[in-house]
Amino acid sequence: xxxxxxxxxxPGQMLLSEFLEPFDLTQKEFAEHVGWTTAKVSxxxxxxxxxxxxxxxxxGDAFDMEPNFWLNLQRNWELWHALQTHKHIAPLxxxxx
Numbered sequence: 880x881x882x883x884x885x886x887x888x889x890p891g892q893m894l895l896s897e898f899l900e901p902f903d904l905t906q907k908e909f910a911e912h913v914g915w916t917t918a919k920v921s922x923x924x925x926x927x928x929x930x931x932x933x934x935x936x937x938x939g940d941a942f943d944m945e946p947n948f949w950l951n952l953q954r955n956w957e958l959w960h961a962l963q964t965h966k967h968i969a970p971l972x973x974x975x976x
Contacts, residue, residue: 881959890952891924898942913937929953 906920922928930953939946
């Protein structure tokens, strides 16, 4: 469920505050462990890059969890932001008919 009055947590913020910091891992250490560049990890953390299916698989492996967790965070982030500018249109098909 999407929050109504604030953006959902970006997956990069979740990665930093709930995974890297508690495990006392630097971005560089994490990047080396998973085979990413430090720039890629930094871009994810700072919201400049989203989570793809491939990166969700890597994050899932690294933290022994389901990749859907990461994909759901990304989906919620994107959907909330899209809703902020979405112009509602009338349904094409009348359900009452």
